[in-house]
Amino acid sequence: MSDSLVIGGQSLSSRLFIGTGKYSRNSLIPEVVEASGSQVITVALRRVDPDSNDNIISHIPSRMTLLPNTSGARTAEEAVRIARLAKATGLGNWVKIEVINDQKYLLPDNAETIRATEILVAEGFVVLPYMSPDLSAALLMKKAGAAAVMPLGSPIGTNRGLRTRELLRILITEVNLPVIVDAGIGRPSEAAEAMELGAAAVLLNTAIATARNPLLMASAFRDAVAAGRKAYLAGLGPVEETASASSPLTGFLG
Amino acid sequence: MNLIVNGKAETYKENCRTVADLLKLPAWNKRMVIVELNGEIVAKEEYDTILLGEGDRIEIVHFVGGG
Numbered sequence: 001m002s003d004s005l006v007i008g009g010q011s012l013s014s015r016l017f018i019g020t021g022k023y024s025r026n027s028l029i030p031e032v033v034e035a036s037g038s039q040v041i042t043v044a045l046r047r048v049d050p051d052s053n054d055n056i057i058s059h060i061p062s063r064m065t066l067l068p069n070t071s072g073a074r075t076a077e078e079a080v081r082i083a084r085l086a087k088a089t090g091l092g093n094w095v096k097i098e099v100i101n102d103q104k105y106l107l108p109d110n111a112e113t114i115r116a117t118e119i120l121v122a123e124g125f126v127v128l129p130y131m132s133p134d135l136s137a138a139l140l141m142k143k144a145g146a147a148a149v150m151p152l153g154s155p156i157g158t159n160r161g162l163r164t165r166e167l168l169r170i171l172i173t174e175v176n177l178p179v180i181v182d183a184g185i186g187r188p189s190e191a192a193e194a195m196e197l198g199a200a201a202v203l204l205n206t207a208i209a210t211a212r213n214p215l216l217m218a219s220a221f222r223d224a225v226a227a228g229r230k231a232y233l234a235g236l237g238p239v240e241e242t243a244s245a246s247s248p249l250t251g252f253l254g
Numbered sequence: 255m256n257l258i259v260n261g262k263a264e265t266y267k268e269n270c271r272t273v274a275d276l277l278k279l280p281a282w283n284k285r286m287v288i289v290e291l292n293g294e295i296v297a298k299e300e301y302d303t304i305l306l307g308e309g310d311r312i313e314i315v316h317f318v319g320g321g
Contacts (some may be wrong), residue, residue, distance in 0.1 A: 019321030026319060044320025045288075047260040047313065050281035056317050057286060069320055081293075085315055088288045088295045156321065183321075205321030 003233065005200050007178060008094060008126030008147045010065060014039045015195065016225045017067065017180065018218070019205025020056055022157075028214055029059040036218035042067045042096060042203070045082050057091070067128065069096040076115035083120050095120060096150065096182075097129040105155045110137040114144055121145030130182050133167035138175045149175060150182035150203060153194065157206045159186025162193055172198040188217075188224030195228025196236065258311045266306075274301040276312065287316050 004011040017040040020029055033041065041064045043056055060066070068086035073079035076099065083095040097120065099112040113129045114137060120127050126147045131137055133151035141149050151171055154160035161184060162168060172179045178200030185191050191202045202225060211217035255266050259276070270276055273289055273296050289296045290313040296304055306312075 020319040021321045023319060029319075042321055043317040045315055046318045048282065048285060048287055048316050053285075055286060056319050066317075068317065071320055084295060085288050085290065086317075088297075089286070089317065091317075203321075 003229065005178060007128070012039050012065075012201075014222075014225075015201040015229055016191070016221055017042070017182075017201055017203040018208060019203070020060070021205050022209035023214065026054055026056060026059045029056075030061055031215050032208060032218045033061055033064065035215045035222065036208070037222045038064070040065045040067050040094075040201075040203075042069050042205070044069050044071045045086050046072070065094060066092045067094045067096050069098045069130070070116070071098045071100070073097075073099045073116075074101050074109075074112075075099065076112045076119065079112070079116040080119050083116075083125060084123075087125065093124060094126040094128065097127060106157075107155065108132055108152070110134055113137075114140045117141050117144040117146050128180065133164045133171055135167075135170055135174055138171050138177075138179075142175055142177050146177065148178040148180050148200065150180045152183040153181050153190065154184030156183045158184055159207055159210075160184055161186055161190040162197075165193075165197070168194070168199070169197055188220045191221055192224040192228035192231070195225055196231045198232050201225075255306065255308055257306060258309070260312070260314055271305055272302055273304055273306065273312075276306065277301065277314075282314055285316065287314050289314055 014037045016036055016038050018036050018038045019042045070079040070082040079097050079099050097113050097116045099109045100106050101109050108130050117127050117129050128148045128150050129141050129146050130150045138149045154163040180201045181194040181199045182203040186207045194202050208214050208217050257266050292311050
């Protein structure tokens with residue numbers, strides 16, 4: 001059965017997007033990519049550090065779709081500047097807009113994110129905004145031409161799971177765009193839960209990068225995302241308050 | 255000539271005239287970078303031709319790991 005996720009004209013068979021931050025060594029990344037089965041991978045843009053010679057791109061298989069983020073941006077203008085620099089590398093036109101003004105919870109600024117989406121869509125970017133799960137903001141992002149919306153499950157890097165579950169469910173039901181749960185997912189069971197809810201994909205970084213065995217965890221998330229997706233497609237059975245016997249209630253032994 | 259490169263003000267030698275000259279310095283040599291000059295992205299084809307001026311602000315950036 002074909003069950004591709006199409007974003008920005010690209011057909012993806014994997015619904016697990018991964019990040020490249022926080023690894024104990026970047027040489028793990030190609031193995032994590034392999035174990036996760038991912039096809040989309042995020043990177044950040046920073047000033048070159050003359051004292052470090054590592055090139056993250058050299059660790060990313062060329063078949064991957066690169067999803068640069070605009071981390072560090074506090075306004076729409078700063079996000080646009082970072083996105084343009086990322087595009088100038090010639091490594092694609094996807095961008096994860098990330099505009100953050102809150103240093104404690106790193107919650108995204110939806111209003112600035114909507115403005116950045118409008119500008120970057122007009123410039124031909126495939127725009128995936130990281131957002132607080134708010135229905136009216138998501139609808140404005142859709143109107144602005146976003147290719148997907150990426151609401152958080154809980155704050156970045158917390159591994160606390162789907163604390164925003166009900167709002168995610170509403171976005172999935174009401175916004176006619178792929179909803180990719182980004183941030184906060186700590187366990188494979190939480191990734192499966194997001195997929196069961198009907199998320200189009202999940203984006204993970206910390207949960208894999210900080211696991212004792214990142215490769216095994218990448219593989220666990222791969223299975224969980226696939227299982228949750230299958231369950232969503234299969235249609236979950238109804239939830240009941242009282243018991244309903246699975247075995248026949250007739251023909252008991254005398 | 256005084257330039258501000260990645261936020262750091264320094265004096266550069268006379269022969270550092272273009273973006274290409276700057277990128278030949280050991281700190282940046284042979285790296286995959288994107289260059290912004292006074293807020294404008296410099297196309298790679300222009301590295302040899304665009305002249306640097308006194309007080310120019312230059313950002314030399316690249317991709318790093320991130321989520």
